[in-house]
Amino acid sequence: MSDQRPNDEHLGRALGRAVESQSVRETPFSRSRLARRLDRPAGRGWLGTLAVAAALGLFVAVGAFFVTRGHLGVANPGPSASPDSTPAPAGAPSAATSPPAAATAGPQVAAPEPVLVYFGRDGLPPVAGMTVSSPWVGPGAGTDQRISARVAALLGARPNETPSGAINAAALPQSGSRTTTVNVRTQGDLATVEIGISDGWPARGAAQSNALLQQLVYTITEEPGVRRAMITDKGKPTAMIDQLVIDKPLAREDVHGYVAQPPERIATAGNGIPLRASVTHSVDAVAPGLARVVVALTPSTGQFSPLGYLPRMSAEVRANDERAQPTRGKQTLVVEIDGIEGPASSTPVDRAPLRAIHFTPSTNAARTAVYELALDDIRPWRVAILKEPARVVIDVGGHPMATALNMVVYSPLRGGTVTRDVAVTGMARAFEATVSWRLRDSGGREVAKGFTTASEGSSAVWGTYEFRAPVPASVSGNVTLEVYEASARDGSDTNKVAIPLQVR
């Protein structure tokens, strides 16, 4: 060590700093090969593990739609009959489970089956994912047993089962002599779930606690017919997850983080000529937490109208009872468009919040075709109609913090790094289609402002907007972009969305 020349030491240290300052993309432990290996029985080579993981992935993907989503809630949980299908003993509607014990399942225990649970995301509503870590309860199981099994599976889910971009704030460390009990009692649309974890809830801090609560409420209410969850700590009337006190039944809409949107029906009058439609969809692509379905329309008979061919359409959300209609989701966004022809179809999507898109052609004189979007919950949704080519754009969700009652910002993303010329896109329903914006520096001072015109004004149909906000050269670091509608009455800010950004 001491036989190094000072010059060498100097160069060496510079090199050390250069190595340190490289930008690298780190893989969290939960997604590391090591973690995946630890989850599999020892003594198998890495190649073997890979093959198992790949096979598992395929199984899970198939299971996601056909097993759990499709039939589980109805009568039959799935095609594979598990050996342990005994129903719960009479008079004991609860099932107690201990997730760590599942890892050492003996031959008497049912084979693990994919179970649908929900994983948390930072600031966004949860996403559905599959876990196979818990033995499933078999075809004869009742509602309570299924809910109990899902909650136990969530608590016992392994790190590698968390979808990318999500967290499992409910995951219990898989070690020690921890005991977990889950007792479920369902009455009507309310499931009361008593959870006992010997070392307490795993979540710490507000972000984790909120994610855990969202995960629990969504996972519990995944059961068809159940809309609300009352979560209690074992032996207590309420539950306390870190600082979060839960003392009343919660629906998905109570925890998803969006502003409540009053029920509404969006409708337009059109010229009703026969149309041919092609449908595309995306989830989390345009903006995080956003499902978008685009119905592109062309006249099917070659008719041409100088006024364009605006479709006559209407859209509204209806609560669905999955016990009667298992493929229509918890909520169905029903979009009726006149004049569309074509055969009936169903397209599975299965990325929260959009489960599937169903198309039913018309049977009436107006050829009113129906698109049904099977959804996981009601979150703010909007319809925009674009011209040339004619498209009906149906958006569900967005980032909860970028969503106001009549305003949504899709980009830039919250917390993102932007250049001096910020590209802003979104939708609005603003008075005279005027969308205002301003930039504030880190001290809250207004450093730039302007306005743009959306494609529609304050109609039921939303307008789209797109503009560029130049950042003055004197400003850098943390800024806040505010997009809002200046009130027609007194000019005050309404429908304001604030997006924190970093200017580089």
Next chain:
Amino acid sequence: MSIDWRQLYELEYPRLLRALTAMGGEGAAAEDAAQEAFVKAHTHGLAGIERPGAWLLVVGTRELFRDRRRLRRERERWQSVGRRPGTAEGEFDAISDRADLLAALRELPERQRGMVVARFFYGLSYEEIAAAFAVKTGTVGATIHQGLAHLRRLQLAGHLARGAMR
């Protein structure tokens, strides 16, 4: 049991990935080698590894270069197309100095690369490096000295080349 592995991963993975990225210059190959090093450590058993940090670095380095040898021919084809991987055109001198240094590091013979990084990024002593790489302590000193001399020449060349382009 799995807690120990997690701790080890969270402690050692970030610097291992950086070290391998510096040595290999490619994110995907470095990531593969780092992941594989942990899997190998698991196969080996934690009990049999005295200094896991150095052990992972040596195994990771071996993985990285084993893959690289296999990929070398492919990469040569790449370079003939005209893109030279691993050279960053920094906007600022401090950054381009670092880029020069890292680019120069990747020009060193493999063993020199591993030992220089072990010494100056991991801060291991000559004795520790000797034990990890299974060589004599004197060899470590000589190899690192050669490596640095080589590095200095390459870095200087990089400086001059950039200066000439301005």
